[in-house]
Amino acid sequence: MPNSDALATVDPDVHEAIEAERRRQESDLDLIASENHVSRAVLEAQGSVLTNKYAEGYPGARYYGGCEHVDRVEELAIERAKALFGADHVNVQPHSGTQANMGVYFATLEPGDTILSLDLTHGGHLSHGHHVNFSGQLYDVTQYGVDPETGYVDYDELAELAAECEPAMIVSGASAYPREFEYDRIGEIAADVDAFHLADVAHVTGLIAAGVHANPVGSADFVTGSTHKTIRAGRGGIIMTDEEHADDVDSAIFPGGQGGPLMHNVAGKAVGFGEALEPEFEAYAERVVENATLMAETFIDRGLGVVSGGTDKHLVLVDLRDSHPDLTGDDAESILESVGITVNKNTVPGETRSPFVTSGIRVGTAAATTRGFGPDEIETVADRIVDLLDRPDDEELASTVSAEIDELCADNPIYE
Numbered sequence: 001m002p003n004s005d006a007l008a009t010v011d012p013d014v015h016e017a018i019e020a021e022r023r024r025q026e027s028d029l030d031l032i033a034s035e036n037h038v039s040r041a042v043l044e045a046q047g048s049v050l051t052n053k054y055a056e057g058y059p060g061a062r063y064y065g066g067c068e069h070v071d072r073v074e075e076l077a078i079e080r081a082k083a084l085f086g087a088d089h090v091n092v093q094p095h096s097g098t099q100a101n102m103g104v105y106f107a108t109l110e111p112g113d114t115i116l117s118l119d120l121t122h123g124g125h126l127s128h129g130h131h132v133n134f135s136g137q138l139y140d141v142t143q144y145g146v147d148p149e150t151g152y153v154d155y156d157e158l159a160e161l162a163a164e165c166e167p168a169m170i171v172s173g174a175s176a177y178p179r180e181f182e183y184d185r186i187g188e189i190a191a192d193v194d195a196f197h198l199a200d201v202a203h204v205t206g207l208i209a210a211g212v213h214a215n216p217v218g219s220a221d222f223v224t225g226s227t228h229k230t231i232r233a234g235r236g237g238i239i240m241t242d243e244e245h246a247d248d249v250d251s252a253i254f255p256g257g258q259g260g261p262l263m264h265n266v267a268g269k270a271v272g273f274g275e276a277l278e279p280e281f282e283a284y285a286e287r288v289v290e291n292a293t294l295m296a297e298t299f300i301d302r303g304l305g306v307v308s309g310g311t312d313k314h315l316v317l318v319d320l321r322d323s324h325p326d327l328t329g330d331d332a333e334s335i336l337e338s339v340g341i342t343v344n345k346n347t348v349p350g351e352t353r354s355p356f357v358t359s360g361i362r363v364g365t366a367a368a369t370t371r372g373f374g375p376d377e378i379e380t381v382a383d384r385i386v387d388l389l390d391r392p393d394d395e396e397l398a399s400t401v402s403a404e405i406d407e408l409c410a411d412n413p414i415y416e
């Protein structure tokens with residue numbers, strides 16, 4: 001059924017836009033650190049008849065009839081997540097990572113309680129208490145940062161702030177922090193002030209599942225994640241916790257913050273988690289980190305500023321201020337886009353420009369590695385990125401690089 005031509009016949013406009021997006025994904029190189037390419041099997045599960053089914057509640061305890069098959073799907077997603085992460089309790093219903101965080105806050109906090117989290121301009125996330133997000137509107141927020149010299153989280157400052165503001169929740173995790181968090185240390189700081197520790201592993205869910213990144217499950221009180229970044233299980237969120245907090249989390253998601261689960265997405269999670277249990281996934285995750293490390297080294301050799309001097313994971317944060325003071329993150333994003341390389345502008349620690357302009361770019365290797373890019377391709381791409389940033393007005397260079405990217409992408413198809 002998913003391969004039928006119903007869409008092309010019934011709605012050529014939407015069909016053509018989807019086809020154009022498919023071609024864009026094939027022909028451009030996706031270096032956005034939060035994106036990836038799911039398998040055809042995940043696409044098929046997400047495009048299935050499960051989108052028709054209401055399943056408010058949890059497996060075995062639903063508010064609707066006819067749930068025996070979707071129960072099985074959700075149980076598979078839960079079992080596989082438990083096997084991947086070693087969690088006692090898993091909730092696979094959050095529609096997104098933000099809603100996973102919302103579930104944990106609703107399960108544990110009262111409005112007005114204090115959250116201590118990483119500053120957005122230092123790599124944090126909107127759902128960690130930014131004023132434009134519900135989390136910043138419902139809760140008091142204090143933020144810790146990274147040491148401007150080293151680019152690493154300043155844990156001494158974190159401990160001092162915790163003692164001062166007495167948070168109910170300390171949040172670790174970030175969207176643009178290239179290093180591993182010291183989860184145990186944050187757990188100790190949280191315990192000292194009687195706060196919960198929420199480890200939001202959105203970006204590194206897949207790296208943790210593969211054992212190439214520290215796993216906070218078991219030490220943090222709550223672990224939330226995305227299922228579409230370094231793990232290829234389709235768009236959505238997940239919460240992991242212990243038996244003690246299981247019921248509170250489940251009721252904070254449903255009925256607290258969501259209605260019926262998106263069972264087609266839960267099926268995508270089950271399939272993607274199943275794929276991540278295969279031995280090839282560990283090799284994939286290792287290559288993702290090797291590729292990012294090589295990308296960082298190449299940038300540094302070519303004179304770019306790299307926050308924290310490298311990376312432990314799938315992303316590199318480039319700070320352009322020293323090497324290219326007149327080039328903004330926004331400029332860099334546009335230059336690269338024009339040759340078919342997709343990255344995003346990103347604020348850097350100590351940022352002086354607005355979030356729409358920025359002084360940095362975030363470069364990730366999870367999607368490129370999925371389509372088969374190895375060290376040779378990554379080194380070429382990293383070199384070309386620096387060439388373009390050095391000579392942003394060189395049209396001949398841009399057209400050569402554009403052709404080179406086309407060829408690299410054609411040699412490494414995603415779905416063909």
Ligand SMILES: *Cc1c(COP(=O)(O)O)cnc(C)c1O
Nearest residue numbers: 096097098125173174175200202
């Ligand atoms: C991506 C991300 C999320 C989740 O984002 P959604 O778009 O809501 O799925 C949450 N926390 C962090 C740190 C992230 O990077």
